[in-house]
Amino acid sequence: MQPAETATTVEAPTRMRGIQLAGDRAVRLAELDVPPRGPSEALVRITMSAVCGSDLPHYRAPAGDLGRRAHIVPGHEPVGFVVEAAPGGVPAGTRVLVYHxxxxxxxxxxxxxxxxxCAGRETLGNHRHGADAEWLVAPDVSLVPLPDDIDDALAALIACxxxxxxxxxxxxxxRVGDRVVVTGLGAVGLCVVIAAVAAGCRVIAVDxxxxxxxxxxxxxAAIAVDPTAADPVAAIRAATEGEGAEIVIECSANAGAQRQATEAVRPHGTVLLIGSNSSMEIDPGVDLIRKEVRVxxxxxxxxxxxxxxxxxxxxMPDLRRLLGESYPASDAQRAFAAVDRGEVVGKVLIDWR
Ligand SMILES: [Zn+2]
Ligand SMILES: [Zn+2]
Structure with a gap:
């Protein structure tokens, strides 16, 4: 999926279309200034960005709580090509994803x-303008040149x-043969399912x-469990010969799922937390000490x-099956709403070409 334009045909503009999240689920496509480019920064023409579950707190926040983020372009999954390079940096014309x-x-x-x-960390879409615009100014050190066989949509999935x-x-x-529970089957959780299946694990998927x-x-996935059914932990135990799973990978950020993760893991097992934005309840004696569990x-x-x-x-060719929905930038409101409702299976992309 090559961009129709190339670095040699594109002029760096002073204005750009970009998304702003105005609070209370409002998405605006605004005319914005292209930010000034510092000495070690590049100007990238964005071709593809994507909506992430981690964008939702910003999207859902009341307008009065946004502070400076009301004026920051969101998005941290940018793919495009370099139009103006930093001196000695990744050359103009190079297809890149940008590490956020x-x-x-x-x-x-x-x-x-x-x-x-880093104590001086800056994150795209938070401390500086992010991916959801036609143009992105990014540190040269953050540019990752893309191999020809990684197309723009797949690169946006890889970027986060x-x-x-x-x-x-x-x-x-x-390890191969382990029983791996994956809780929360958004785009990250489904990527974990694909990777764990490819790694030879027996996957129990929960959503x-x-x-x-x-x-x-x-x-x-060998088995899929509904966490709202009578006793999901019992279902996981039944699927693991009564032992619990070697590995539980929690991707939902749901407090109930985090609770079930510590119950569903077997002695010496590992609970890996990916989903954030909730508080987790742990009984150290029952959940950790007497099972010698790693969290x-x-x-x-x-x-x-x-x-x-x-x-x-x-x-993992199945990754491409997650790349279903692509919205033009003018339809960004629908893209965010689709992720917000949780009804999308796979990744929601925004096409800036
Ligand atoms: Zn993300
Ligand atoms: Zn540092």
Whole structure:
């Protein structure tokens, strides 16, 4: 899916169309200034961005609570091509995805390719304008050149959701033959299902929406469980010979699901938390100590993991089945509403071409 325009035919403008979230679920397509470009920054023509579950708190927030974010373009899953390069940086014309955290560049975390831990962290769509606009000014160090066989839509999925699923599954320590419970079958959860099935795990998929459970089974999940049914933990135990699962990967950010995760994991097992924005109730004695359970958090992926993420994506053709819905920028309101209602199976993309 190559852009119709190329860097040589595109002039850098001073104004752009971009989304603003005005609070209370209002989405505006506004005429905005293209931000000024700093000395180590590039100007990228966006072709594809995407709506993420993590955009929803910003989308749903009351207008009065938005503060400076009322004026920030949202979006942290940008794909496009470089039109103006930083000196010595990724050249103009290069197709890129843009890694959404950047740091001040001098601390140990920046040096390790983990700018999300930098005290000076800036995140696209939060501290600076993000992906949901025709143009993006981004630090050159955040640009990730795309191989020809990773098209723009797949790259938008990799930029947050699949990268997160990949890094989380690795961090969980899941091994071939393990029983892996995945709670919350939004785009991240379905990416975890695909990756865990590909890794030879027996996957138990949990979500209240029947279409998502059906899709998870199509993707290779052995069993799908409705968490609103009588006793979902009993269903997971029954599916794991009464033992509980080696690994539970929680992607829903639902407090009930987080609770069930600690109940459904077996002794010496691992609960990996991906979904955030809720508070989790833990009984240390019952849930952790007397089962010797590990509870880990994971936050997107590290820069050094990107080559392996591309290799993994090539081996998982089912990822493309998540790329169903693509909305033109003029329809962004519908794109956000679709994710908000939770009725979408797969990834919602915004097409800026
Ligand atoms: Zn995201
Ligand atoms: Zn730093």
């Amino acid at each position: 955290h950047s740091g001040e560049g001098r601390c140990e975390h920046c040096a390790a390719g983990e700018p999300m831990f 959701n699949f990268g997160t699923a990949f890094a989380g599954l690795r961090k969980s320590g899941a 209240p929406i029947p279409e998502r459970r059906d899709f998870a089974r199509e993707l290779g 880990l958090g994971t936050w997107i992926f590290k820069r050094h993991e990107i080559p392996a993420i591309f290799r993994a994506a090539r081996g």
